[in-house]
Amino acid sequence: MSELTGAVSAVEARLQELGHTLPGVAAPVAAYVPAVVSGSHVFTSGQLPFVDGALPATGKVGASVSPEQAKELAALCAINALAAIKDRIGDLDRITRIVKVTGFVSSDPSFTGQPAVINGASELLGNVFGEAGAHARSAVGVAVLPLDAPVEVEVTAEFV
Numbered sequence: 001m002s003e004l005t006g007a008v009s010a011v012e013a014r015l016q017e018l019g020h021t022l023p024g025v026a027a028p029v030a031a032y033v034p035a036v037v038s039g040s041h042v043f044t045s046g047q048l049p050f051v052d053g054a055l056p057a058t059g060k061v062g063a064s065v066s067p068e069q070a071k072e073l074a075a076l077c078a079i080n081a082l083a084a085i086k087d088r089i090g091d092l093d094r095i096t097r098i099v100k101v102t103g104f105v106s107s108d109p110s111f112t113g114q115p116a117v118i119n120g121a122s123e124l125l126g127n128v129f130g131e132a133g134a135h136a137r138s139a140v141g142v143a144v145l146p147l148d149a150p151v152e153v154e155v156t157a158e159f160v
Helices: 010-017 067-089 114-133
Strands: 035-038 041-044 095-106 136-142 151-159
Touching (some): 010 114, 035 067, 041 067, 067 095, 067 114, 067 151, 114 136
Parallel strands (some): 095 136
Antiparallel strands (some): 035 041, 041 151
C-alpha cells in the first residue's frame, strides 16, 4: 500500500500480475538488520528464500537442489529483498533503479551454473522494474549458506 494514498503501489501491482505477493520482512537469523538506507540508496542484507518463515528447499545446487528450482528460489530471495526495501523506504514506487544484485549459490563442487541460477532474481527485477531493473551483478558459488539455504541474494537500489 502506498503510504500517502492507501492504494497498491505500481510495483506491488506488477508483482501481483506476475503471480507474487510481497511478504512481511523475514526476521534476521543473526545480528544484523534486513536493510539500511544511506543517502539515496538502500542496501539489503543477504535474503534467503523464506516462504512463511521456512525454507522451501535446502542443500547444494547441482546435488540435492536442481538449477531450475534454485532459479525459482533466487526469485523468492529478490521478493524478500523488495519486502526489506519497502520496510525501509515505505513505498517501492520510490525506487528509480536497481543498482546491484549479488547472488550466492551453495554449489556442489562440480556445479558451474551460478549465473543461470541468479538469473531468477535478475529476471524478476527486470520484469517488475523494466529498464530501471537492469543492474550490475555478481553470481558467486559458495560451499555453504546459512541454514543450508541453496541461494542468498543482496540488492542495492536507488530511490527518491
